Amino acid sequence: MDSRLRGQDVPVEHDSNEPWAQGGESSLTPAQLNLTRLFEQDQQRQQKNMPAKAAEQAPDGTAKGKPRLLLMGQRRSGKSSISSVVFHKLPPSETLFLESTARIQKDELPSFMDFQVWDFPGQIDIFENPTFDIDAMFGEIGALIWVIDAQDDYLEAVARLNVTILNLQRTYPNIKIEVFIHKVDGLSDDYKLDIQRDITIRIQDELSDNGFENAPVTFHLTSIYNHSIFEAFSKVIQKLIPRLGILEAMLTNLCRTCRFEKAYLFDVTSKIYIATDSAPADMTSYEICSDYIDVIIDVTEVYGSWPRSEKHREGLEGSPWNQKLEDQVASNWAESCMVLSDGNKPIILREVNKYLALVAIMKEDSYDKMPLVNINVEVVVQGLEEFFDITKPK
Amino acid sequence: MPPDVRNEVKKPKKKKVLLMGKSGSGKSSMRSIIFSATIDIDLSHVKFLGNLTLNLWDCGGQEAFTENYLTQQRVHVFSNVGVLIYVFDIESRDVERDMATYVSIISAMVQYSPTAKVYVLIHKMDLITMHAREAVFVDRVRLVQQKTAEFTQASGFNSELDLIPFATSIWDQSLYKAWASIIHDLVPNLSVIESQLGSLGTIIEAEEILLFERTSFLVVSSWTSEEGLGNPTGDRQERMSNILKHFKQSISRFTGTPRNAEQFILMEHKAGPRFSMFVCKFTTNTYLMVVLPPGEARFNSARFNCQIARESFKFLDGPTPGQGQSGRA
Structure with missing residues (x-):
């Protein structure tokens, strides 16, 4: 399926060249092992509770x-x-x-x-x-x-x-x-x-x-x-999400590190949030984040859903850039940010996978810190990927 | 740039824009959506792009008023009109009567401002089922044109009266399409703006550039690259107006600031290897939206270049007392 935040999918190699995907089972971090163990315990307990059937x-x-x-x-x-x-x-x-x-x-x-x-x-x-x-x-x-x-x-x-x-x-x-x-x-x-x-x-x-x-x-x-x-x-x-607490802890951690006011993990299709950080949730911050997703989906529908010509692409990859378009971008996932007039407060959006997006409201005047924030967000997104990989129904 | 063009800008243009139509046809709600002001504020002068003041006359549609416009105030209302926007309610029960009123308004206008442009908005189209909209619209426009033709022939008005029809609804982007087109004819120096946008777009390798007015988010001018013309979404300009305007209102709910206040400075979106775009505050009265091919370096340099280009578009804001003087000194 096409991503709604990025437009049509362009084949992207997601192999082992990403550092966190290396190694596989053998090099699980302690946190990963712990989550796996907890999750399996959960599963067993549930099976005991729901007898035989x-x-x-x-x-x-x-x-x-x-x-x-x-x-x-x-x-x-x-x-x-x-x-x-x-x-x-x-x-x-x-x-x-x-x-x-x-x-x-x-x-x-x-x-x-x-x-x-x-x-x-x-x-x-x-x-x-x-x-x-x-x-x-x-x-x-x-x-x-x-x-x-x-x-x-x-x-x-x-x-x-x-x-x-x-x-x-x-x-x-x-x-x-x-x-x-x-x-x-x-x-x-x-x-x-x-x-x-x-x-x-x-x-x-x-x-x-x-x-x-x-x-x-x-x-x-x-x-x-x-x-x-x-x-x-x-x-x-x-x-219904197994081990929701760990998801929430990840988001809370991100908020503390980057001084976010609030972070939500959204299911893009339904705009239901499946996790948020521990700061009290209020309706207005949820609304602005969910409306922001709508804006990005709408804009992407107009500009991201049609194929550009091969000739145009060649021009873009030629001089002075001399690089494939895929190498010219910083991230293969949708990344978005906006700055409100009110206190210069940025709101950021980052695609996590085909279905999920992370949206966060940042502190006043923190747009200058975006590069650093992006790195932190990147790490959390990787963590989220691992989380869903471990807890996905088998 | 030839200096006389710039001088022409300094003269504020007073054009009268008449907004008319039967009572309840949706004139005021339309106006309040486009110019995001509360209903009760008198909007006879709408500031648009600094140097262009729209002299917007929202003429109440009740019959008593209409009577009055056509008799005692005839000269006052219908002289010096630049644009007449006539709103028809598609759900009207008495079409015959609507047409009669319309013809009498047109006759008054032709008498005092024969060169005025006439826009006919067939409004509340959302009330018609989707598949019937096109047919109903064409039908109604034909009726209006027929009535207009009958009138011009009968009155011996020699030149053709050119009607520009639009189907509109306040629930989708159609309203922005109609108003952008109305505004388009009123903006001075359009050719200068267009050529400058073109050179900016070429330099930054953009695919499309849209220039929005700050409060209404109507597209003032735009430029599209050769490749960008391949975009199959034909109504994308008014769609962007609609999307951004809506979002502006969401933000105002979030921040608790007034609806017509400035709400955001910047929005950027990098859609992986598909495209990037940003919308930024440009001159005092405008926002600039730039759609680019993907690429981090391309994106960042485009942002810088647009900041630099700001200087060349300063004339959009027009002369404010004092500012123009100090600029020259």
Whole structure:
């Protein structure tokens, strides 16, 4: 697939001439070994928790080892709108025209972890209906996202959710339940919190009545008209990343070394962030970083997606440069930077791999330090590559 | 450069730009998007590129007003008009009536400013389904042209009235295309700007150079290399305007500074071995966007050269009192 930040892929040799790729297994650093060990421990523990079944699952072969997201909720609660806006870049205003979903829609996404969004039609009751293979459906999911329309009467939705949670808790206690209290745009802040409190109490009461004290249920206030839906997805997805702490520590370290205010690791397709540093995250810094990715994607679409002529290339590689174009560039990955007028604050973007990009907000007046920062970022990007190499599902 | 050309710049040009159309057709929202000011601010004088003040007359579309323009204020409103921008709402329910109003406006304009250019914007095109847009637009333009022709024949107006039609929507780049074209005709010394951009582009091996006005991000002038002409994206200029303008607003949300304040100084993007580009503050009133072939050294030297070139483009900012004097001394 083509990179969206760089334009079409030009064949790039990624062999052993890069220092960090040398050696292979034999020369793992202590940090790498440690991560490998921790990750394997995790895997084993998980297999113990998910008795017997875990091994033989992978209902359709494609889902093997990949975290799956399940999107459920009452009809017209906004599930299809959510998946269209987040994963297919549909402008929120266009979601009004989406048809009601009539059957289960499975979505394979070209994203770094192959999230799967199963869009369930709201009117189907899966637990009542014997034709559904519950096991095939829930066997491998990482998180169940339940969408509740906050602008509607939600009592029935909450009741259905309770039934679902109780059913799932018995068989699949590891599934994380994420409740999106949706369509909260236009509601006042007080009212939003009231609704959230009300729903939380209703669900927790029901659960504790049935003897589940600490069920993994989390609540998010969302709307497709602002970044809150992306923020909520980011939190959900972060829970599915094995050893997230190490990723976060890497970013925190980078922020400290380079004096960044904030750093995000983005999934470029969905603009969900999969990790950030330990500084408190605020919506505005997330928004600016995600909008910046959009700008770069848009510009690249215009200027990076058409082939230049061979003759032109020869001219560029000739005198006075006398070098192949590939050797004239400093990096084969997309690198971008901008400087705000407000305090001369730079924001940088660096492509990590086909799916991920690192975006960071820097300190005031630090544009002059860019060369140094670039070197540090380069090192962290290599570290990230190693991280994903070790933790990728086998 | 011939000195008389520069002197001509010093004279501020007062051209009246009339923005008209029925009430609710979207004139004011259009204006506020392009010139990023809040709706309530009176925008009769829009500063554009320092020396060019757009005398923008946003004429309220309510019928009572229109009546008034055509009678008591007829001379006042329609004399000395450089450009008339007439906005049609594509969703209008009473097309016949729209046309009647339009014809009476045109007749007044022809009477007092026969040389004015007329732009016809068919607005709110986003409300038409994608595949029908082209047909609906062509259809409506034909109607407008027909009405105009009927009028010119009946009134015995001897020269052809040249209409320049655009399909616009505030939700995509089409608005920038229309306005860039309107602005293009008003900018003085365009040929000088173009030839200078050309020499700059050749020196730095650029593929494309776009010169934006600072607040509106409308493309004032551009230059494209022979190779760059191969770019299949035809509407890239207005797309860039739209992208950068949007991003400017994102930044203003982030920094909490006003929407029409300056938001960024520099943006650079190196897309590996595909291309590089940068957008930088250029003169006081402009931004420069440069698209380059890949290459670190090429990129850095282009940045320096553009900084040096700034001096030769100073005339874009026009004379501000005092500054012009000290420059000469």
